[in-house]
Amino acid sequence: MKTLISIVGTTGIGKTRLAIDLAQELDTEIVSCDSRQFFREMRIGTAAPTEKELSQATHHFVGQLSVKDAYSIGQYENDALKILDTLFMSHHKVIMVGGSMMYEKAVIEGLHALPEANPENQKKLQEIWEKEGLGKLQQMLQQMDPEYFLKVDKDNPRRLLRAIDVMWQTGSKYSDIVSEPREERSFDVFRIGIEAPREVIYQRINERVEQMMKNGLLQEVEQLAGCQDLVALKTVGYTELFRYLKGEWELDFAVEEIKKNSRRFAKRQLTWYRREENIHWVSYENPLEESLSLLNKNNIICKH
Known part of the structure; x- marks a missing residue:
């Protein structure tokens, strides 16, 4: 049976690594549902997969757009379903990964028939x-x-x-x-969530922001200064550094605000995912082995 294995969890929890490891184990490809990673100019601030990571498994929907491109969640749903139709011709299992809750929902459940933006x-x-x-x-x-x-x-x-x-x-x-019925999907969905104690999540977020700064986040934001009013850039990591560049904040304060706002986003993700009933949780300490065990137990894959 065609199965989409969707990996979810908070920002900084290790979704990218698990997705790549599973894709290698299952000899399949990855569809991203992280809406911030769609934009090629935002690689550092969105923690997009590195060139090395991209070489380890085929990814779709990473860096395919410019921040100047208009792209709606409805367009993403249509494009993702087309890619999945193609992938399921040669793979029984496909991996989806990302922390954009509504984008994952668009693929696994479908959107409602809403009018185009006026x-x-x-x-x-x-x-x-x-x-x-x-x-x-x-x-x-x-x-x-x-x-x-x-x-x-x-x-x-x-x-x-x-x-x-x-x-x-x-x-x-x-x-x-949005309460009206939606179209059934032609594939099964198996959701795997990576969990960790909240203090671990927050520590990881703080460390990742520090690493982003070392990797050149400020320089990335400086190159986008002329685009700061675009919707794609109204997001954590960019809005704070734009305020630094405008002289409103000191750099250290802006970095602390990025950490704080990232932790707030993680808290919203936790709230969202805890309301969902069909997520199979694995520990951040041993996600691959626990995921493979779950997939075996639920007859998604054969035993290794």
């Missing part, structure tokens, strides 16, 4: 965001759809802009639209 609405909402701040968008969404407001990542402006735009276009609550 340019006028997007422009108007962008102006509200820039002039009145994120809090105004949060207030608008809470008034229009209290149910969705309780679920949405309130710190992600793209989610807020999209939901409000859809409601303006359809006149319906976003939560009602």
Whole structure:
């Protein structure tokens, strides 16, 4: 049976390494669902797979876009399903990996039939965001759809802009639209989550940010200074260093803010994944062996 093995977990937990190890064990390929790693100019700040890692297993959806390219989650769903159709012709199992929760959900469950973004609405909402701040968008969404407001990542402006735009276009609550049935997938899904104590996750995040700085994150951000208003760059690791470059923050403070905001994102990921019922958890200390054991136990692969 065709099976998509989806590897999830918080930022910095070791998903990339496990995905590569499993791809090598199963002689298959990897589909990324990390929406920040789509952009080729953001390799360091998104912890995209290195050239060495990319050579160890074939990856799809890593560095295929420019930050200047418009790319929606709906486009990703369509493109990922096409790639999977092709891969399943020659592989019984395919690996998917990434910490972008909605992008994984788009592939394994499917999106709802939502209208394309309305340019006028997007422009108007962008102006509200820039002039009145994120809090105004949060207030608008809470008034229009209290149910969705309780679920949405309130710190992600793209989610807020999209939901409000859809409601303006359809006149319906976003939560009602996304509760409608979706198309069945032609493959099975087996989800593996890597877990660790929260203090370990936070320590790993802090260490990874320090390593990113050593690897040249500041220089990467400097090269993108002319693009800082693009949606792709409104993300952790970039917004903080843009503020340093504008003279608003000291560098040490900006780095600490990256760590803090990365930990906050990890906390949201934990909350999201803990609500899911079909994730098989493995320890960060021994993820490959535990994953292979799970796959054997559930008859996903034959015993080694």
